[in-house]
Amino acid sequence: DTAVSQTPKYLVTQMGNDKSIKCEQNLGHDTMYWYKQDSKKFLKIMFSYNNKELIINETVPNRFSPKSPDKAHLNLHINSLELGDSAVYFCASSGAGTSGTLYTDTQYFGPGTRLTVL
Amino acid sequence: GENVEQHPSTLSVQEGDSAVIKCTYSDSASNYFPWYKQELGKGPQLIIDIRSNVGEKKDQRIAVTLNKTAKHFSLHITETQPEDSAVYFCAASQFAGNQFYFGTGTSLTVIP
Numbered sequence: 001d002t003a004v005s006q007t008p009k010y011l012v013t014q015m016g017n018d019k020s021i022k023c024e025q026n027l028g029h030d031t032m033y034w035y036k037q038d039s040k041k042f043l044k045i046m047f048s049y050n051n052k053e054l055i056i057n058e059t060v061p062n063r064f065s066p067k068s069p070d071k072a073h074l075n076l077h078i079n080s081l082e083l084g085d086s087a088v089y090f091c092a093s094s095g096a097g098t099s100g101t102l103y104t105d106t107q108y109f110g111p112g113t114r115l116t117v118l
Numbered sequence: 119g120e121n122v123e124q125h126p127s128t129l130s131v132q133e134g135d136s137a138v139i140k141c142t143y144s145d146s147a148s149n150y151f152p153w154y155k156q157e158l159g160k161g162p163q164l165i166i167d168i169r170s171n172v173g174e175k176k177d178q179r180i181a182v183t184l185n186k187t188a189k190h191f192s193l194h195i196t197e198t199q200p201e202d203s204a205v206y207f208c209a210a211s212q213f214a215g216n217q218f219y220f221g222t223g224t225s226l227t228v229i230p
Binding site: 004040041042043045048056090105106107108109110111112 | 150152154156159160161162163164167205207211217218220222223225
């Protein structure tokens with residue numbers, strides 16, 4: 001069973017378009033995150049949601065808007081895509097859950113979404 | 119805020135040799151230190167972690183050591199195998215808030 005899943009895995013789009021990436025976790029966690037990984041492999045936190053409320057919002061253009069309809073989902077919507085948005089975006093989750101995870105603050109990552117803006 | 123530095127950025131070892139990756143952190147309040155392995159095209163996967171109340175933890179060929187006084191921690195992989203080739207990330211965190219601060223990654227290549 002997939003713990004943290006993301007769709008789509010690949011996303012190729014033109015500059016100026018609006019796109020969304022979806023994330024779902026079945027670990028029963030209460031905190032979810034979005035990270036951006038650039039071409040040099042740096043992992044940078046973008047957002048963190050706890051029980052559907054925003055708790056971390058790093059310096060990210062307001063073209064990026066996270067939406068958490070419930071604890072198990074955290075979607076990322078990006079408006080007016082730019083070339084510099086090309087990267088791999090990872091969703092992660094953490095927190096006490098129903099899966100029997102031993103540590104309450106370990107983060108578990110999804111497989112990533114490779115976004116290419118042309 | 120926390121600053122995590124990771125060295126080396128690239129590491130090549132012969133199969134069967136040991137590999138060591140080192141990280142330093144700046145915030146003495148950090149008390150949770152996970153290590154992640156990222157294979158090509160995949161998301162980071164937790165391989166081992168350590169909390170500030172212990173100095174060493176081992177899981178088969180992988181071990182992590184923590185020196186709280188010096189604020190550094192290290193990943194040790196013994197008897198390396200080609201499948202250990204990946205990018206490894208260290209991170210530091212505190213329990214409250216769950217903000218993870220990642221190192222810049224180490225690309226490990228195990229040469230058969």
